[in-house]
């Protein structure tokens with residue numbers, strides 16, 4: 242039998258005047274229970290079980306594929322490791338997949354996680370505790386990935402919805418700081434959200450893209466004492482340009498403003514430490530480098546800031562106790578869960594959890610080193626082959642994407658289709674074709690991709 246310690250249990254313990262609640266290894270302690278225990282000053286004490294018995298979550302965990310050989314000392318993944326990891330992604334047998342800026346390939350483990358949900362739905366019918374626990378586990382895994390406290394993490398369904406939740410949390414009529422500074426390098430959906438809030442009094446300004454980059458000087462020039470929020474992307478979706486987040490945070494904070502980072506093109510490709518980078522709010526989704534599927538996104542919000550946010554985009558899962566069923570007032574959750582809305586995307590959370598586990602297992606630092614090697618190869622070869630490379634040439638200032646601009650009379654989507662015929666997945670966006678590898682890509686595959694791309698573009 243599963244054992245779950247819920248907020249209600251803590252409430253009961255409080256009513257009984259208890260100062261501690263003891264639970265065993267098999268017990269899953271929900272976020273609500275943890276929050277309630279903190280609030281009522283009740284200690285949660287884990288009883289050590291002598292012989293190790295698997296928790297329900299462990300029993301139901303997908304079978305792990307054989308682990309890759311031990312880590313190389315530095316410089317990303319060894320060839321043997323990449324070959325071992327490739328076995329986890331069946332499509333990589335026959336395809337070179339460098340379209341990860343759009344959608345990563347399916348892994349066996351993510352597929353198994355989805356099947357576990359399907360199996361529970363099929364055989365148990367209604368298994369909400371298990372399903373919701375899957376969502377909580379995904380939030381915990383995400384917290385691990387960005388070095389946050391799980392209480393600082395909320396689940397959402399897309400970066401658009403996540404940004405809307407945040408934007409709707411500010412009372413624009415009463416807020417003395419009316420400006421939001423966003424950038425021309427945002428994925429447009431983020432700017433649409435801010436522009437839609439102009440009707441409530443929010444004023445939107447844009448940091449320009451200059452030579453494919455955003456300049457720190459422009460942050461310093463445009464962010465002022467009227468600025469409530471700076472909403473910016475970590476990595477430019479079009480050309481892979483990567484920003485110095487800590488430097489931006491310093492500027493933004495010196496003006497008394499907040500920093501919201503769209504990390505979608507970066508999550509899963511290098512280490513993120515929200516504390517070290519001093520990020521106030523962060524959004525991201527899972528279908529790109531985090532190896533998941535559409536339908537899920539996450540919000541991080543710094544603990545100290547949570548209380549000021551009261552989203553109008555809300556719902557019962559954003560309330561302190563969704564199961565109180567009060568109908569006449571709002572009672573926002575204490576933690577970042579206040580940004581949540583309705584029934585969470587369970588199936589996508591099962592997939593997301595497993596995808597992020599893989600990333601945490603491989604290690605974001607090693608993925609970053611691996612990707613930098615691949616970037617160097619793509620940039621140099623692209624130039625040698627005479628391709629119009631529009632990405633930064635400093636590999637430390639770019640994410641995985643190396644973008645090639647197509648000629649005026651060429652259509653990037655046609656190029657994507659032609660490459661598919663050669664069993665290569667690239668991603669077209671606007672006038673560019675993006676080559677976006679991951680930790681399972683080999684250097685020699687980048688060579689093949691660039692040569693084939695040159696062939697298609699010169700046809």
Ligand SMILES: Cc1ncc(COP(=O)(O)O)c(C=O)c1O
Pocket residue numbers: 398399400401402427428430474476478503504505506526538
């Ligand atoms: C940086 C970035 N942000 C946001 C999005 C889209 O987010 P969503 O569709 O989850 O709203 C994308 C999609 O490609 C993106 O690259």
